[in-house]
Amino acid sequence: MLNSGISVLVEGINLQRLMLGLAVTVRIALISIILGSLLGVFIGLIRSSKSKVIGFICRFYLEVFRIIPVLVWLFIIYFGVTNLLNIHLDGEVVALIVFSLWGAAEMSDIVRGALESLPKHQMESGLALGLSFWEVYRYILIPQAVRRMLPGAINLSTRMVKTTSLVVMIGVIDVVKVGQQIIERSVLKTPTASFWIYGLIFVLYFIVCYPLSKWSKNLEAKWEN
Amino acid sequence: MEINWAFIVSSAPLYIKAAWLTLKLAALGIAASLVIGLLCSVVLFYRTKGLVNLVQGYIELSRNTPLLIQIFFLYYGLTKVGLTMSENTCAVLGLAFLGGSYMAEAFRGGIEAVSKSQIESGLSIGLSDLQLIRYVILPQAFAVTLPSLGANCIFLLKETSIVGAIAIPELMHVTQDLIGIYYQTFEALLLLVVAYLILLLPLSIGLTWLERKVRYAQFGN
Numbered sequence: 001m002l003n004s005g006i007s008v009l010v011e012g013i014n015l016q017r018l019m020l021g022l023a024v025t026v027r028i029a030l031i032s033i034i035l036g037s038l039l040g041v042f043i044g045l046i047r048s049s050k051s052k053v054i055g056f057i058c059r060f061y062l063e064v065f066r067i068i069p070v071l072v073w074l075f076i077i078y079f080g081v082t083n084l085l086n087i088h089l090d091g092e093v094v095a096l097i098v099f100s101l102w103g104a105a106e107m108s109d110i111v112r113g114a115l116e117s118l119p120k121h122q123m124e125s126g127l128a129l130g131l132s133f134w135e136v137y138r139y140i141l142i143p144q145a146v147r148r149m150l151p152g153a154i155n156l157s158t159r160m161v162k163t164t165s166l167v168v169m170i171g172v173i174d175v176v177k178v179g180q181q182i183i184e185r186s187v188l189k190t191p192t193a194s195f196w197i198y199g200l201i202f203v204l205y206f207i208v209c210y211p212l213s214k215w216s217k218n219l220e221a222k223w224e225n
Numbered sequence: 226m227e228i229n230w231a232f233i234v235s236s237a238p239l240y241i242k243a244a245w246l247t248l249k250l251a252a253l254g255i256a257a258s259l260v261i262g263l264l265c266s267v268v269l270f271y272r273t274k275g276l277v278n279l280v281q282g283y284i285e286l287s288r289n290t291p292l293l294i295q296i297f298f299l300y301y302g303l304t305k306v307g308l309t310m311s312e313n314t315c316a317v318l319g320l321a322f323l324g325g326s327y328m329a330e331a332f333r334g335g336i337e338a339v340s341k342s343q344i345e346s347g348l349s350i351g352l353s354d355l356q357l358i359r360y361v362i363l364p365q366a367f368a369v370t371l372p373s374l375g376a377n378c379i380f381l382l383k384e385t386s387i388v389g390a391i392a393i394p395e396l397m398h399v400t401q402d403l404i405g406i407y408y409q410t411f412e413a414l415l416l417l418v419v420a421y422l423i424l425l426l427p428l429s430i431g432l433t434w435l436e437r438k439v440r441y442a443q444f445g446n
Contacts, residue, residue, distance in 0.1 A: 005305075067425045069383040071397060072417060079404055080414045158289065165291035169390065176293070183301075195302040202294050209289035 005192030009200055014182050018197075021178030022204055028092060028174070029161040032099030036160070037153065039100065040107020047112045058108060065105035071166050073098045078170040091172040099160055106156050114149035115141070147223045154216035158209045165205070175201055232412050236403060240416050243399040244424060250313065250395065251382040254320025258381065259374075261321055262328025267358070269329070270336055280329070287326035293387050295319045300391045316388035324381045331373035335366030372439055375432040379425060386421075396420050 009015060047058040065073070078094045089097075118141055126136035168176040179197045186193045265284065268276045287295075296319040300312060310318070339362050347361045389398030396417055403413040 063429070067429055068418060068421055069386040071386045072421060075397070075400065075417070076414055079410045083410045162289075162291040165293045166387070168293070176297070192305045195298075195305045198294060198298040198302040202290055202298050205290045205294055206286065210285060213285075213289055 005190050005196050008182070008186050008190045008193045008196050011186065014186075017178050017182065018175060018200065018204070021173065021175035022208075024092075024172065025164050025167075025174045025176075026161075026208065028095050028099065028167060028172070029157075029164045032096055032103055032164075033157050033160055035096070035100035036103025037107050039104035041111050043104060043108035044111025044115070047108060048115050062105045062109055065102045070098065070102055070163055071169060073102065074166060074170050091167060091170040094170055095164070095167045095172060099163065102163075103156065103160050106159075107153065110149045110152040110156065111145070113152075114145040117148055118144055151216045151220040151223070154212055154219070158212045158216070161209050161212070162205065175204060228415075229409055229412050232407070232409050233416060236409075236412070236416060239399050239403075240396065240420050243394055243396045244420050246393070247382070247385050247395045248424065250316050250320065250388065250393070251378075251385050253317045254324055254385070255378050255381050257317060257321035258324025258328045258377075261325030262330075262332050265325065265329035266332035266336060269333060271354070284326040284329055287322055292319055292323050292384050293390060295322055296388060296391055312388075312391045312393050315391060316385070316393055319388070320381055320384060323384065324377060327377045327380065328374065331370050331377055332366065334373060335368075335370030336362055338369040339365045368439060368442060372432065372436045375428075375435055379428050379432060382424065382428070383421075 009018075043058055043061070046054055049055070068076075074094060077098055078089065078091065082089050122140055122144075123136055126140050127133070131139070164174065165176055167174050168180075179201050183193045183197050190196075265280045268280045296315055299310065299319055300315040303310070343361055343365075344357065347357045352360065385395060386397045389395050389401065392398065394402075400413045400417045404410050407413075
């Protein structure tokens with residue numbers, strides 16, 4: 001029974017279709033990681049400013065995205081905002097918006113943590129040595145901060161890749177949706193289709209995420225001292 | 226934009242019921258993942274032969290795959306090879322599978338924070354392995370671990386939003402239904418957000434407080 005079912009993976013163009021679905025998943029993840037990181041670094045930098053108002057706004061932004069689950073955000077934009085503004089947004093666009101904003105919120109906290117962990121006297125020492133404000137940033141603070149935040153940032157990327165699996169709930173044809181279509185089409189001929197297809201998707205996600213988390217762990221170990 | 230308050234009032238009981246279910250599933254999932262996490266961290270600590278690779282493999286699998294796929298595989302996949310479970314069982318198992326590795330990492334961090342000399346001293350005054358865990362490691366590791374355990378609990382509670390995908394009538398599923406049946410999109414989403422805020426805001430504030438306490442205990446500021 002089990003042995004006969006596995007052929008569903010390679011039947012017809014099933015495997016190609018799953019790979020195309022995976023490409024959609026990876027595309028969404030990649031674009032939102034890039035946009036989220038850029039925005040997150042920017043927010044993290046301005047959060048270190050002394051202004052109480054800016055600090056409060058950034059903190060509020062972070063908490064709002066932390067407390068409400070990402071799936072709820074997808075629903076709010078996909079159903080709520082489109083309804084309110086009477087516009088149509090493609091599921092993939094909604095996913096990009098939500099994941100970028102969420103990623104930026106998490107990223108800003110990583111950046112803030114890295115900057116705050118640097119001893120204050122480094123800036124003063126640098127200035128005392130005659131470096132300019134920007135030279136201190138360029139040669140002293142940023143190289144150290146990058147080391148401290150890169151493992152966290154890569155970990156965040158892994159989380160974002162995993163979270164892209166939710167886009168199936170707002171009608172994006174990603175690897176999960178393609179899998180469901182294949183299962184529905186072949187369930188009469190191959191009753192075990194869902195076991196094999198979901199098993200394969202499970203493995204596919206692992207193949208994408210594992211190298212990332214391994215990389216992050218290695219960097220962390222390397223830069224611990 | 227007119228808000229249909231009557232609809233909100235009449236739907237509120239549905240959300241209360243769904244919120245209870247969400248809490249119940251999360252509590253069971255968290256309890257199970259605490260047990261799994263503790264067992265895994267003990268195995269990793271003692272480097273128990275044969276089990277270490279198994280535990281490490283499990284942690285990697287669980288951390289590098291999405292909960293949605295884990296649950297789909299449990300619910301739709303395993304039933305086809307003869308292992309049929311109710312959707313609630315699948316949800317709790319999925320949460321436990323996912324949360325176990327996160328809890329294990331949290332415990333590991335705590336155990337590593339207990340200094341080597343204490344463990345060696347404990348052994349040299351004749352404590353057994355179990356006594357060492359019970360009287361030396363756990364009390365100290367627990368305090369250090371508490372914030373990350375709390376963060377994991379909030380994480381798992383939020384992850385329950387996904388189990389609606391296997392037709393469990395929790396908050397997301399109820400919302401999806403109300404939007405689909407009555408088209409009261411705005412009201413349904415409002416109730417959803419309020420429900421999650423009521424569940425998560427106190428926990429999040431509590432966690433911040435806890436982090437400050439533990440930090441104070443460790444560093445004194």
